[in-house]
Amino acid sequence: MNVVADHFGEILTGFGRTVLLTLVSFAAALVLGGLLGLCRVAPLGVLRSLAACYVHTVRNLPLLLVVVVTVFVLPQLGLTLSLNTSVTVGLAAYIASYVCEILRSGMETVPAGQVEAARAVGLTTFQCLRLVVLPQALRSMVQPLGNMFIATALGTAVGSVAGVNELSGVIRQLNVQYVEPLALFASATVLYVALTLAGGLITGRLERRLRIHR
Amino acid sequence: MTLRRPTVLAAAIACAAALAASLTACGSSELPDKPGGGAKSGGDLLSRAPVGQDLPSTPTLERIRKNGHLTAATSDTDPGFSEKNPLNGKYQGFEADLTAMLAKYLLGKPEVKHVSINADTREALLQNGTADAVVSTYKITPERMRKVAFGGPYMNLGQAVLVRKGMKGIDKAADLDGRKVITTAGPSVESLKKVAPHATPVIFQTISQCLQALRDGRGDAFINNQAVIVARAQKDTALEVLPFTFGSASYGIGLPKDDPKFREIVDGFLRTVEEQGLWKQSWKDNVSPLTKQPVPEPPKPGGAGGDPSAATPPASTPTASTGS
Numbered sequence: 001m002n003v004v005a006d007h008f009g010e011i012l013t014g015f016g017r018t019v020l021l022t023l024v025s026f027a028a029a030l031v032l033g034g035l036l037g038l039c040r041v042a043p044l045g046v047l048r049s050l051a052a053c054y055v056h057t058v059r060n061l062p063l064l065l066v067v068v069v070t071v072f073v074l075p076q077l078g079l080t081l082s083l084n085t086s087v088t089v090g091l092a093a094y095i096a097s098y099v100c101e102i103l104r105s106g107m108e109t110v111p112a113g114q115v116e117a118a119r120a121v122g123l124t125t126f127q128c129l130r131l132v133v134l135p136q137a138l139r140s141m142v143q144p145l146g147n148m149f150i151a152t153a154l155g156t157a158v159g160s161v162a163g164v165n166e167l168s169g170v171i172r173q174l175n176v177q178y179v180e181p182l183a184l185f186a187s188a189t190v191l192y193v194a195l196t197l198a199g200g201l202i203t204g205r206l207e208r209r210l211r212i213h214r
Numbered sequence: 215m216t217l218r219r220p221t222v223l224a225a226a227i228a229c230a231a232a233l234a235a236s237l238t239a240c241g242s243s244e245l246p247d248k249p250g251g252g253a254k255s256g257g258d259l260l261s262r263a264p265v266g267q268d269l270p271s272t273p274t275l276e277r278i279r280k281n282g283h284l285t286a287a288t289s290d291t292d293p294g295f296s297e298k299n300p301l302n303g304k305y306q307g308f309e310a311d312l313t314a315m316l317a318k319y320l321l322g323k324p325e326v327k328h329v330s331i332n333a334d335t336r337e338a339l340l341q342n343g344t345a346d347a348v349v350s351t352y353k354i355t356p357e358r359m360r361k362v363a364f365g366g367p368y369m370n371l372g373q374a375v376l377v378r379k380g381m382k383g384i385d386k387a388a389d390l391d392g393r394k395v396i397t398t399a400g401p402s403v404e405s406l407k408k409v410a411p412h413a414t415p416v417i418f419q420t421i422s423q424c425l426q427a428l429r430d431g432r433g434d435a436f437i438n439n440q441a442v443i444v445a446r447a448q449k450d451t452a453l454e455v456l457p458f459t460f461g462s463a464s465y466g467i468g469l470p471k472d473d474p475k476f477r478e479i480v481d482g483f484l485r486t487v488e489e490q491g492l493w494k495q496s497w498k499d500n501v502s503p504l505t506k507q508p509v510p511e512p513p514k515p516g517g518a519g520g521d522p523s524a525a526t527p528p529a530s531t532p533t534a535s536t537g538s
Contacts, residue, residue: 071427072423072426072427072430075426075430080430080431080432083416083432160417161417161418161419162418163396163416163417163418163427163432163433165414165415165417169417172333172334172399172417173399173403173415173417175334176333176334176399176400176403176404177355177357177403177404178357179337179357179358179360179361181334181337181338
């Protein structure tokens with residue numbers, strides 16, 4: 001048990017890095033996934049197929065593989081990012097494929113009749129999205145996006161195999177040296193649960209606030 | 215919004231195939247192209263290896279005999295020590311030889327079941343009985359001795375440093391302080407923290423990944439045990455080994471803590487193979503070709519297992535030390 005107390009600073013630093021990785025990757029995934037989602041319903045066939053191709057490829061790969069590609073394959077193609085950035089990019093690219101599908105399915109909850117009605121009153125595609133589809137779609141997306149936040153937080157652990165000293169990496173190194181798996185992994189559990197619970201609480205709040213009382 | 219499924223699927227598969235191709239291309243450059251040294255030593259050495267006589271009955275030994283094989287946790291990516299040959303699936307290297315000889319010593323036949331290992335799980339594998347022994351550059355430390363016992367030590371190794379050619383400013387181990395140092399989880403990190411407490415370890419899973427990371431400039435140096443470093447440096451002219459080593463330490467065979475008699479059997483085994491010259495033969499076949507150094511004197515086994523105070527290696531142990 002002393003190990004955790006003696007190395008609390010190190011563990012907290014690792015946790016800080018995990019939180020940062022989570023927030024930045026998730027924000028990037030929201031932006032990229034949002035763009036992809038819009039492409040998925042775009043009137044242009046090329047955009048639709050490109051986005052579909054991206055989603056079907058990336059979503060069907062293990063996260064570990066995606067991160068290995070950003071860490072080890074990109075440098076061979078002449079693009080060397082820092083390890084933190086590489087892991088962030090890999091994680092964001094992966095989560096974005098899910099965000100895209102959440103957005104698309106969210107938009108599909110809006111009945112086609114409403115879209116047709118919007119067209120009939122002369123709204124452009126963009127206006128139709130902004131005024132009719134998205135306000136309704138976003139509400140139904142809050143909980144699934146909350147799940148993706150949790151997936152992102154847990155996904156940051158792949159950083160530990162790619163040279164990033166986030167929470168899992170710090171815990172593993174301490175365990176290799178001090179052989180106290182119970183205490184160390186228990187402390188990691190507490191911190192991960194704290195992070196994901198915080199995410200869950202925020203999405204719960206958001207969902208209640210955005211709910212439409214009919 | 216409907217998908218023309220076949221097209222999309224085909225495109226997705228094409229993307230995946232291209233990705234796979236690029237991955238294999240990067241992986242294949244790391245494939246071990248080791249000459250048949252280890253494979254050759256295997257059979258010859260094993261036929262000369264001793265079979266233990268009048269071994270006392272211990273729980274672990276009984277379990278091994280009942281299973282009909284020794285379950286050993288070993289690495290499959292440590293060149294010169296324990297490496298799985300991708301062509302025939304056999305393990306080769308110095309530690310692989312020791313494991314096979316230990317199985318023959320206990321069972322009369324060299325039947326080994328290899329369990330793959332990583333640095334996190336070695337103690338757990340021994341504690342829950344998944345593995346009978348851990349033979350995988352397992353450094354003997356007082357912390358570990360609270361959880362497991364050690365047979366041996368069976369070798370002393372120092373850490374060596376690999377850098378990109380032309381790297382300046384690292385003349386001794388302490389110069390690593392404050393730098394990013396690439397390595398694998400395990401003894402290297404511990405040794406690094408002792409000599410350079412402010413160095414940032416950048417940890418990867420495999421040695422191939424570490425080398426790739428070093429080439430990509432993700433750290434100033436790559437440290438690992440000297441045999442691995444020297445072996446890899448020979449294959450890559452863009453990298454060079456620095457002429458010093460540090461953190462020499464004793465390595466032992468990890469064993470269940472609750473079976474001291476079994477530890478004595480393993481120590482007896484190590485003494486026997488050392489006396490019969492098999493230890494030196496295997497080192498000569500597997501490690502010397504990598505280090506280009508003469509075979510060292512084997513360390514004296516025994517005393518590593520029980521008493522934590524005996525864990526610290528003697529100040530001047532004979533090692534396969536390169537340079538100063």
